Amino acid sequence: MKALIKKGLGAENIGLDDIKSPIIKENQLKVKVHATGICGTDVHIVxxxxxxxxxxxxxxxxxxxxxxxxxxxxxxxxxxxxxxxxAAVTCGGCYYCKHGLLMLCTDRKSIGSGVNGAFAEYVAIPAELAYKVPENISMDEAALSEPLACIVRSVIERATVKAGDNVIVSGPGTIGLLTLQVAQASGGNVVVVGTTQDKSRLKLALELGAKDTIVVDDEKDREKLKSVMGTYDVAFECSGAAPSADNCLHLLKKTGLYVQVGLYGKKIEFDHDLALMKEINITNSYASEPTSWARALQLLEAGQVNVRPLISNKLPLEEWKKGFEIVMNKEGYKVLLDPHSTK
Ligand SMILES: [Zn+2]
Ligand SMILES: [Zn+2]
Structure with missing residues (x-):
């Protein structure tokens, strides 16, 4: 079967290959892949x-x-x-496994990084980690369940957004626009922050219900930005960019909640003295846990989260390079690759 494989370190070690279709064990499912989204994590792996x-x-x-x-x-x-x-492989016996925190198990191997993933015609997965897709959700939309589950983990399970909370989402990529919607479903009044590069994304944020947007590097928004400094209850840093983290810290009111959602891919400077003097609560989330999935699928089924506008491209797996370029150049939102299409 066709599969997109990375064979070792170095971006040159990635490419399409023909490999054996997976043979499943007694507790597994063999799944014919409908579509697979390109994630920021895939780019980090590349x-x-x-x-x-x-x-x-x-x-x-x-x-x-x-x-x-x-x-x-x-x-x-x-x-x-x-x-x-x-989390396809976990030990099953450690503190984290026993507490349902599969992502934190030291022996954890995830599909797409530790064991073979879904940029392929077929993937083998443990049946106990699988969820049936509700009938009213299309299979393209369902391909965004994983990032949505990560955001449920972040917004609902690790952070708390109370009804009426003023919330900042910094970074209007796919993750930011999902965070916006889950925070809104929890009753938050959400303002989305981005840069001049993000203008079309910020427009989509407004269409998805954001109360307002702020363009941090636009002269026109400078006064607006100044006037709202120190006023927000919760800030979600979704861009994985150091200036965005700093901005979130300044936008939060004293005793506010800072939530790290984005991955930086390197060490960054963070003003812990400022956080300390404002008594900012700091939390974060790492991927999703089994508890996050039922809630994510429920939000989709109930129409409280709309992922359709976030699917910008669907390409055959053969065009994976083009897909990754679209993601790396921030030209689209979620790019789906279809391993069974040849068009
Ligand atoms: Zn992902
Ligand atoms: Zn374990």
Whole structure:
């Protein structure tokens, strides 16, 4: 089968290959991949900024159809529409596993970095990590369940947004626009912050319900930015850019909540003295946990989160390079790759 594999360190070590279709174990499902989204994490892996066990098929944000069911799996059948949590291998016995914190298990291997992922025609996953896709959600939309589950983890499980809270979302990429919607579903009044490069993204943020937007490097918004400094209850840093983190710290009111969502890919400077003097609470989130998924699918099913406008491109897997370029150049939102299309 076709698969996008990274064979080792170095961006030159990635490419399409023909590999054996996965053979499943008794507790697994073999899933025919419908579509897989390109994630910032995939870009970090390509650029050697995120650990992976090589060689590995990349891709963890997918939807697909059950093709084959392991002998010990009772609750799935061929043809079921599924998505899944990514922690394919965990020890099952450590403190974190026992507390449902699969991502923190030292032995954890995720699909698309530790074990073969979903930029391929088929992927093997543990059935206990799979979720059926509600009927009213299309399979393209379902491919965004993973990033949405990460945002549920961040906004609902790690942070708290109370009804009426004034919320900043800094960085209006796919992750920021999902954060906007989940924070709104929790009752927050959300203002989205970006740069002049982000103008079309900020426009989409307004269409998705943001109360306002601020362009930090635009002369016209300078006064607006000044007037709202120190007024927000919660700030979600979604861009993984150091100036954005600093901005969030200044925008928060004293005792506000700072939430790190974006990944920087390197060490950054952060003004902890300022955070201390404002008694800012600081938290963060790492991917998603099984608890995040049911809520994510519920938000989609109920129409409280709309991921359709976030799907900007769908390309055959062969055009993976073009897809990654679109993501790296910030030309689109979520780019989906379809391993079964040849067009
Ligand atoms: Zn992802
Ligand atoms: Zn464990």
């Amino acid at each position: 650029e050697d900024e995120y650990p992976a066990d090589y060689p590995v098929v990349l891709g963890h944000e997918y939807s697909g159809y059950v093709e084959e069911v392991g002998d010990n799996v009772a609750n799935f059948k061929k043809g079921d529409r599924v998505v899944s949590h990514t």
